[in-house]
Amino acid sequence: MVTATIAKKDQHTRAPHTRVSNLTMYEWVATDKRNRKMKGEMASKNASLVKAELRRQGMKPQTVREKRKPLFGGAGRTIKPRDVAIFSRQIATMLKAGVPMVQSFE
Incomplete structure (x- = not known):
């Protein structure tokens, strides 16, 4: 009886299942307030959201494009x-x- 109670309690306190992320990596180039060229990467649902985030940070987006994925796996080594x-x-x-x-x- 005690083990059943503990198992039942764990079901309620356990973290919900994690969902698979549907974010895509984007490469961006922007200029800051001093007109310096900046570049980086950002995960987002689409390019418009990346541009909006860059503007929110005070930058002017020049280009935003989806980051290319490696052809064969891309383990990085x-x-x-x-x-x-x-x-x-x-x-x-x-x-x-x-x-x-x-x-x-x-």
């Missing part, structure tokens, strides 16, 4: 030549040993 060399050596060793190519990639 660059592949170093050393990593390619190690990978190539390991694959070559496995192929010489007679391991099928598909299996060597696993």
Whole structure:
């Protein structure tokens, strides 16, 4: 009986489910009050809201465009030549040993 009460209490105190964000990243260029060029990024539902926020901050928006997404994943890490060399050596060793190519990639 006690555990049922605790479980029921947790249901009411638990945070509501988080929703998937439908915001898009925008890149913007604007000028401030001293006419200095500023640029940055902002998450928003649309470009109009980005422009409105920039104006609210006292800036004059020049360009606002959707930020490009990386073509392949975009983990942010660059592949170093050393990593390619190690990978190539390991694959070559496995192929010489007679391991099928598909299996060597696993």
